[in-house]
Each structure stands twice: as C-alpha cells, then as structure tokens.
Amino acid sequence: MIALDAMGGDFAPKVVVEGAFDALKEFGIKTVLVGKEEEIRHFLPGDGLASQIEIINSDDFVGMNEVPSESFYTKQNSSIQTGIRLVKDKSADAFISAGNTGAVMYAAYKILGTMKDISRPAITSPIPTPQGNCFLLDCGATAESKSQWLRQFAIMGHIYCTRFHGINNPSVGLLSNGSEKSKGVRSLQEAYEMISAEKEINFKGFVEPKDILKGRVDIAVTDGFSGNIFLKTVEAWATIFVELYLKNQSKSLKNRISSFFSKNSVNDVLDKLIVSNYGGSPLLGINGLCVICHGESNAPSIKNAIRITNDYVSNDFVDVMSGETTRISSEGKKRDIPKRKSLRGFWKSIFREKRKEQ
Amino acid sequence: MIALDAMGGDFAPKVVVEGAFDALKEFGIKTVLVGKEEEIRHFLPGDGLASQIEIINSDDFVGMNEVPSESFYTKQNSSIQTGIRLVKDKSADAFISAGNTGAVMYAAYKILGTMKDISRPAITSPIPTPQGNCFLLDCGATAESKSQWLRQFAIMGHIYCTRFHGINNPSVGLLSNGSEKSKGVRSLQEAYEMISAEKEINFKGFVEPKDILKGRVDIAVTDGFSGNIFLKTVEAWATIFVELYLKNQSKSLKNRISSFFSKNSVNDVLDKLIVSNYGGSPLLGINGLCVICHGESNAPSIKNAIRITNDYVSNDFVDVMSGETTRISSEGKKRDIPKRKSLRGFWKSIFREKRKEQ
Numbered sequence: 001m002i003a004l005d006a007m008g009g010d011f012a013p014k015v016v017v018e019g020a021f022d023a024l025k026e027f028g029i030k031t032v033l034v035g036k037e038e039e040i041r042h043f044l045p046g047d048g049l050a051s052q053i054e055i056i057n058s059d060d061f062v063g064m065n066e067v068p069s070e071s072f073y074t075k076q077n078s079s080i081q082t083g084i085r086l087v088k089d090k091s092a093d094a095f096i097s098a099g100n101t102g103a104v105m106y107a108a109y110k111i112l113g114t115m116k117d118i119s120r121p122a123i124t125s126p127i128p129t130p131q132g133n134c135f136l137l138d139c140g141a142t143a144e145s146k147s148q149w150l151r152q153f154a155i156m157g158h159i160y161c162t163r164f165h166g167i168n169n170p171s172v173g174l175l176s177n178g179s180e181k182s183k184g185v186r187s188l189q190e191a192y193e194m195i196s197a198e199k200e201i202n203f204k205g206f207v208e209p210k211d212i213l214k215g216r217v218d219i220a221v222t223d224g225f226s227g228n229i230f231l232k233t234v235e236a237w238a239t240i241f242v243e244l245y246l247k248n249q250s251k252s253l254k255n256r257i258s259s260f261f262s263k264n265s266v267n268d269v270l271d272k273l274i275v276s277n278y279g280g281s282p283l284l285g286i287n288g289l290c291v292i293c294h295g296e297s298n299a300p301s302i303k304n305a306i307r308i309t310n311d312y313v314s315n316d317f318v319d320v321m322s323g324e325t326t327r328i329s330s331e332g333k334k335r336d337i338p339k340r341k342s343l344r345g346f347w348k349s350i351f352r353e354k355r356k357e358q
Numbered sequence: 359m360i361a362l363d364a365m366g367g368d369f370a371p372k373v374v375v376e377g378a379f380d381a382l383k384e385f386g387i388k389t390v391l392v393g394k395e396e397e398i399r400h401f402l403p404g405d406g407l408a409s410q411i412e413i414i415n416s417d418d419f420v421g422m423n424e425v426p427s428e429s430f431y432t433k434q435n436s437s438i439q440t441g442i443r444l445v446k447d448k449s450a451d452a453f454i455s456a457g458n459t460g461a462v463m464y465a466a467y468k469i470l471g472t473m474k475d476i477s478r479p480a481i482t483s484p485i486p487t488p489q490g491n492c493f494l495l496d497c498g499a500t501a502e503s504k505s506q507w508l509r510q511f512a513i514m515g516h517i518y519c520t521r522f523h524g525i526n527n528p529s530v531g532l533l534s535n536g537s538e539k540s541k542g543v544r545s546l547q548e549a550y551e552m553i554s555a556e557k558e559i560n561f562k563g564f565v566e567p568k569d570i571l572k573g574r575v576d577i578a579v580t581d582g583f584s585g586n587i588f589l590k591t592v593e594a595w596a597t598i599f600v601e602l603y604l605k606n607q608s609k610s611l612k613n614r615i616s617s618f619f620s621k622n623s624v625n626d627v628l629d630k631l632i633v634s635n636y637g638g639s640p641l642l643g644i645n646g647l648c649v650i651c652h653g654e655s656n657a658p659s660i661k662n663a664i665r666i667t668n669d670y671v672s673n674d675f676v677d678v679m680s681g682e683t684t685r686i687s688s689e690g691k692k693r694d695i696p697k698r699k700s701l702r703g704f705w706k707s708i709f710r711e712k713r714k715e716q
Contacts, residue, residue, distance in 0.1 A: 065538070067538060067540050069540075130598070130601075130602060140535060143535060143541075143542065143543050144543045144544070175587065177498060177501060177582070177583050177586035177587060177590075178586075180423070180425060182425050182427075183501075184501065184583070185501050185502045185583055186502070208590055208594075209587060209590040209591040209593075209594045210590065210593075210594035210597070210598075213591075213594045213595060213598050214594075214598060224535070225535050225542075225543055225584070226583070226584060226587055228535035228536075229533065229535060229567060229584055229587060229588055229591075230587055230588075230591055232535075232566055232567040232568065233567040233571075233587075233588055233591040233592060233595075234591060234595060235567075235568075236566075236567045236568035236571045236572075237571060237591075237592060237595045237596070238595070239568070240488070240568075240571050240572060241599070243488075244488060
C-alpha cells in the first residue's frame with residue numbers, strides 16, 4: 001500500500017486525489033490519501049471504484065514556504081509526518097509527496113533515519129539532456145557536504161542508476177567550477193580522491209554545468225547547496241525564456257505570424273530541456289521509501305509517480321539500495337588509507353591552512 | 359595608454375589586433391599590443407594609422423586551459439604578465455585580456471596586489487535580465503569565500519554600480535538556495551548579518567537564481583565557486599538550446615519552413631538572455647585596472663572593451679574604487695562588534711560544530 005500526501009503541492013488536494021484515482025483506474029494501484037478528509041472527499045468521484053481509496057484524516061499541513069525544522073516540531077500531525085509514520089509502522093510501503101521538499105526530507109530523516117552506511121540523505125533529480133537524463137544528487141537535502149558524504153552520494157547514484165534505471169556502468173562526475181583536477185573547493189578535491197578509489201564506480205572526475213546539460217555523464221554528484229543553485233538556474237532560465245518568448249510574440253503582427261509557425265519548433269526543444277514533471281524521485285539514503293514530486297505536479301504526474309513508486313516497492317527499493325550500499329562501503333573500508341597516512345594528511349592540511357592565511 | 363593582451367582569447371591575435379585598430383580609427387584611443395610581434399604585424403593593416411599602435415614583443419603566452427598558478431611561475435614572460443607589469447610600472451594605465459581569466463586574475467593578484475581594505479579580488483560579470491543587467495560577483499576569482507570577503511564584494515559591487523554604471527542606490531542580494539533567512543551555508547549566514555549592518559548598502563537578503571535572472575536585484579554577491587557554477591549554467595543552457603533548436607529545424611520540411619519564420623522571434627529573445635560579449639569587466643579589488651573580456655570575444659567586443667576601459671581610466675577607476683572602499687570599510691570598523699561578543703561567537707561556533715558531529 002502506498003501513502004499519498006493529499007495536501008502537498010501547488011494544486012493540492014485536487015490533482016493528488018485525481019492522480020490517485022487515475023492510478024487505481026488505470027493500473028489498479030490502491031493508495032491511502034493522507035490529509036483533510038472533507039477536502040479529499042470533495043474531489044473524489046462518486047464512482048464505486050473510489051471507495052477502494054482509503055483516507056486517513058490529518059488536519060494540519062505544511063505550507064510550501066515553511067521552514068522544515070520548525071514545521072517538524074510545530075506540526076506533528078501534518079499530512080507529511082502522518083504519512084511518513086505509516087511507512088515507519090510498516091502500514092505503508094512508501095510515501096509520496098509533492099509538498100514542501102525540505103519538510104518531507106527533514107521528517108523522513110528524523111522519523112525513518114538513514115541507511116546503515118549513509119550519513120545524510122540526498123535528493124535526486126533527473127536533468128533532461130539531449131541524450132536522456134543526467135541524475136543530479138544532492139539537489140538540496142544537505143547544504144554543506146563533507147567529502148565522505150559526497151562519496152556516499154556517488155555510491156548511491158551508482159546503485160540507483162544501475163539497479164533502477166537499467167544504466168549499465170553509469171558514468172559519475174563531480175560538479176565543479178572546471179574540469180581540471182586542480183579545480184573545486186577542498187571537500188570536492190578530497191571527494192575526488194575518495195570516489196577515484198571506488199573500483200565499481202565509473203568516475204569521470206570533475207564536470208562543469210555544460211557537461212551535465214549535454215549529458216556527458218549519467219550521474220552528477222554535488223553538495224546540496226551547489227546542486228540546488230544549479231537546478232534552480234536551469235529551471236529559472238527555461239521559465240524566463242518562455243515568458244520573454246511569449247511576450248515578444250504578441251508584440252507585432254509579424255511576430256504573431258512568426259510565432260504561429262515557430263511554436264512547434266520551439267516547444268519541441270523546450271520539451272526536451274525543461275526539468276519535467278518526471279513523476280517523482282526517491283529520497284536516497286533514507287531507511288524507507290519516500291518519493292518527492294515537483295511542487296507543480298499535475299494529475300498525470302502524480303499518477304506516474306504512483307506507478308513508479310509501485311515499481312520501486314515491487315523491486316525492494318530500500319533493501320536493494322541499503323544492501324548494495326553496505327556491500328560497496330565495506331569493500332571501501334577494507335581498502336581505506338591506514339591511520340598514519342591520514343595523520344600526515346592532518347598536518348598537511350594544518351600547514352595548508354596556515355599558508356593560506358599568510 | 360592601454361595595454362592589450364594580443365595573444366588572449368579564442369580568436370587571438372586576429373580579433374584583438376583588429377579591435378585595437380578599430381578603436382584607434384573610431385575613437386582615437388591608442389593601445390600597446392603585447393604578444394608575438396610577427397603575428398601581430400601580420401594582422402595589422404598597412405594603413406599609416408597602424409603605426410600609432412605600439413607593439414611589445416612577448417614570446418610566451420598562456421593557453422586557455424593552463425593552470426593559473428603553474429603558468430604564473432613557468433611563463434613569466436607571457437603576454438599576460440608582461441602586460442600587467444606595464445600597469446605596475448605605470449607605463450600603462452590599464453591592461454585588457456580575453457585570455458585565460460584565472461591566469462590574468464592570479465597574475466594581477468600577485469603583481470599588483472589588492473586594494474587596502476580588500477582581501478581578495480572578484481571577477482564580475484553582467485547577467486542579462488529582461489530589465490537590463492544584474493552584476494554578479496564573484497564569478498570565479500576565489501572559489502571559497504570567507505563571510506568577510508563576501509561583505510567586501512558587496513561593498514565593491516555597490517561602488518562599481520553607483521559610480522560606474524549610474525545606478526542609484528543599487529539593490530544587493532546574496533545568492534543562496536532559498537530566499538528565507540534560514541537558508542544558505544554558514545559563511546553566507548554570517549555574511550548576511552555583516553551586509554545587513556552596512557547602512558549604505560540597499561541589501562535585499564538572500565536571492566535565488568530566478569531573482570537574478572528576472573533582474574530583481576542590481577548586484578548578486580556570491581563566492582567564486584557558486585558564482586562560477588551559476589554563470590556557466592546560464593551560458594550552457596543557452597548554448598544547448600540554440601544547438602538543439604538549429605538541429606530540430608533542419609529535421610523536416612515543415613520544421614524548415616517554421617524555422618524561416620521563427621528565427622527572428624527566437625533570436626530576439628536569445629539576444630536578451632545570452633551572457634553577451636558585453637565588452638569587458640574590470641577585476642574588482644585589484645590595485646590596478648585589469649579588464650577581462652569573454653574568451654569568445656570578436657573584434658567589435660574588443661573595440662568596445664577598449665572604449666569602456668578608456669572611460670574607466672578617465673574616471674580614475676582604481677582611485678575611486680579604492681577610496682570609496684576604504685571610506686565605507688572604516689565606517690564599518692567604527693561600528694564593528696566588540697571583542698567580547700565575538701569571543702562568545704567563537705564558543706558558539708565550537709559547540710555548533712560539536713553538535714553537528716554527533
């Protein structure tokens with residue numbers, strides 16, 4: 001059974017309820033809707049089929065702009081926390097939300113915790129490229145990342161693509177301000193060495209934004225701050241282009257004629273490039289399946305997210321991710337640098353710090 | 359007299375020599391070309407006017423992909439270092455280069471040093487918005503920034519816009535992963551407080567990528583790493599859109615017809631959004647005038663950069679920037695937090711660190 005945050009997203013509860021109903025009708029997937037019962041019932045069709053959708057009432061909900069850590073303590077009966085607790089109690093196999101991503105992430109981290117060898121969860125998002133998708137992680141779960149966490153993200157991305165997206169030997173890049181090894185900040189340079197040492201990972205070193213957008217790697221690893229800036233820049237650029245383009249088109253008769261002919265051509269390209277309502281992406285590293293949808297999701301994207309989540313459940317998403325992470329990590333531990341060497345690294349970094357200050 | 363890096367840029371020395379000649383012809387601005395004399399002479403017209411352009415021979419040059427710190431020590435006679443030394447010796451009023459930005463920045467920092475109250479230089483770039491430009495700094499001079507440096511960037515951006523771009527009371531935003539005060543990493547949160555305390559600065563708090571691209575602030579302050587990622591994402595998206603659009607157009611007859619009509623409409627919008635060959639931007643905080651041009655600059659952009667640089671020279675760019683920075687900084691020092699409070703902040707940060715590790 002999959003639990004759904006009926007109150008999450010810009011067009012909730014309408015599109016969530018519709019998406020849930022469509023998923024039941026088309027794929028026969030039953031869901032539990034968590035949210036204000038009265039509002040949910042308002043959007044459920046009179047259809048007898050609708051009676052197969054369960055509703056769990058929850059009066060509180062977290063707004064899209066609320067601060068995640070605050071809402072966690074002030075709104076313990078929110079649809080988000082109620083839904084995630086269903087996963088914790090094993091009453092639900094998964095939880096889907098198009099609501100406040102930070103709040104879902106924070107509640108999932110607090111209630112479900114992370115997998116055994118994972119320190120921090122990561123939000124992943126497919127970035128559309130001319131060749132398909134590049135999976136970016138972390139898109140904003142943890143703003144500042146230690147190098148060790150970036151290594152974990154690379155491992156999770158590798159497993160996610162290999163096992164759940166059918167990508168054989170996916171290539172992994174570290175997002176940086178240049179492709180040369182000398183680029184990046186210190187945590188990135190450390191992560192570079194760590195990921196290079198992972199034999200199973202097809203590591204391509206540092207990549208720049210253009211490498212991601214051109215699809216030169218399957219997975220792009222970054223800290224949540226830079227990942228979020230990158231993702232938001234891509235989304236914003238596309239939106240502004242469309243706005244200006246539409247505005248420009250209505251300016252003169254000539255433009256209106258031109259727009260009539262060009263619409264398809266421009267839309268074709270934009271369709272390929274806009275960070276789409278892909279359906280939903282799982283929070284990686286969380287000890288339970290939580291799927292995040294775009295805030296602007298419509299009913300078809302919610303339906304799609306339900307289908308994808310159902311597939312993840314059937315394929316033991318959490319067990320596979322967790323088992324594989326532990327396997328790869330334990331191999332890493334065997335290989336890890338001996339203590340003396342790391343002490344030398346410690347003094348080296350102290351001197352580097354001093355030299356920098358001078 | 360303005361010195362020009364004849365060897366810098368993707369189309370050097372041709373476009374640099376042409377740009378210098380055009381600037382002399384159109385505006386009567388004389389320049390010194392630094393680079394391989396033979397190659398420069400090859401592109402200089404036989405025109406008697408050309409004899410007014412001085413040439414300083416320099417056999418070495420720094421490639422676009424060379425590591426700045428390495429090239430500084432191995433290529434001390436490069437066109438970049440020769441040109442910057444002309445500024446140091448007061449033989450030239452300014453140096454312009456479309457070459458390896460990192461190498462110019464590194465050499466300028468080492469040879470000319472920073473202004474009195476500035477710890478690190480910043481590269482600024484105008485980001486085109488529907489309303490005009492938003493000036494982004496730092497675009498990549500210093501990857502990791504201390505909060506204090508971000509404060510200095512805000513002050514420099516403020517002076518640059520007020521005194522050299524005629525923007526009255528320019529608004530300043532700090533690039534972050536959300537506009538709420540709780541967002542960002544620690545150095546950003548500290549910088550937020552510091553910039554808020556600057557009375558002369560019209561500070562708007564944290565801004566997201568969309569706020570910059572929509573022109574909601576005149577100046578966006580960021581560390582060099584994030585600024586570089588942002589700038590490169592904007593550039594890459596536009597390039598990929600154009601590539602896909604052109605490819606899509608040639609696919610079928612219908613698309614070819616559509617493209618014929620849409621070309622103007624799409625180009626109009628792209629012209630507004632592409633990080634343009636704006637002419638050139640000065641390195642802020644450097645104790646001498648160095649102007650950076652885009653690597654893809656053509657002759658008209660070089661000519662334009664020479665004109666802009668000439669204006670900066672006439673308006674005492676370095677003296678104004680340096681004097682105003684010192685004035686604002688000294689007011690800040692009067693106001694700065696007493697020692698006891700900062701000691702408390704020190705312990706607070708230690709505890710915060712510990713809590714994080716747990």
